[in-house]
Amino acid sequence: MIEHSFLQALILGIVEGVSEFLPISSTGHLIVVGHLIGFSSMPGKVFEVVIQLGAILAICVLYWRRLLHVVLDARHDPAARSFIGAIIVAMIPAGLLGVLFHDFIINVLFSPYVVCTTLILGGIAIIVIERLHLETRITSIETLPMKTALKIGLFQCMALVPGVSRSGATILGALLVGVERKTAAEFSFFLAIPVMLGASAINLIETWDLIQPSHAFIIATGFIAAFLSALVVVQWLLNFVSNHGYSIFGWYRIVFGCLLLVYFMARG
Structure with missing residues (x-):
């Protein structure tokens, strides 16, 4: 039993770490994988919260110098204040809606069928947006206007629906308002810190x-697995999207969503 729970925790921790910062929906993957491996009872809810914190810790570790610089220099550095302001402005819309509709989201929208549908639609959106050849005007978070940050924050609201993907919504939103690919990904990473910390709290x-x-070992296993896998994925993603874009994630979402839809329909 312990070995089985350990394996489940390890799998879900890796799933969280790999999918949290890719535009493929970590929540959707956790719902589906958790369903497939039977990991739905306590400490399921607590476990999901803690492994998200593991993924967030990976961002803090990878970018600790930049984050420290922003905090320490905010009083006299306009660029650092602009960085902080953009994050705050972008997190407000989803934060407000998340608080207002928290119970509805948890009780109604957390469904495998909702996840399948949003995976497919999100995949189509990624492919379409990548083919628009959008103009790039913003190449750093420090130069991101507050109005643009607010627009990205509004896009993030769509991620309150499981399967949409928080990173996917913010990255695509950023691309649509003229942010360069790598900068869009990094902004999504930094925006995840306060948003996910608030939701986790x-x-x-x-x-x-x-x-x-008795849950400590299982929770710790998932936390460490999420942290280590996120460390690897974040560094890989920045290099990949700079050279190849996001289309491959769109196709993955469509194929994965269709396969899952067939699976759940077959099960009745």
Whole structure:
């Protein structure tokens, strides 16, 4: 039983770390993979929150120098203040909607069929946007106008629907408003820090009483797996999209979503 739970935790931790920052929907993959391997009971909810924190820690580790520079220099560096302002502005829309519709999202939208549908539609959107050959005007987060950051934040609201992908929504939104590919990905990474920390805090408060000492090993396994796999994926993604774009992720979403839809329909 312990070995089985360890393997489940390891698999889901890797799934979270790999999918969190790719535009393929980590929540969608966790719902589907968790369903397939039978990982749906406690510490399931707490586990999902903690492994997301593992993925976020990877961003903090990879970018600790840049983040530290922004915090320490914000008082006298306009570029650092612009960086912080863009993140704050972009996180507000999804933060407000997430609080207002939290129960509806959790109780109604967390469905394998919703995930399958949004995976497919999101994949089509990626392919279409990549073929538009959009003009690039912004090549750094420090030069991102507040109005543009707000537009990206509005796109992020779509990610409240499971399967859409938070990173996918913010990256595509950024591309549509003229942000260069690599900068769009990095902005998505940094925006994930406050957004996911806030969401994780809410979920941990709601489920704190359900945490038991016996869950510690399983939760720690998933956390470490998510952290290590995210470290690898983030560095790979920046190099990949700079040279190849995002279309491959669109095709992956369509194929994966269609296969899952057939699977769940066959199961009834």
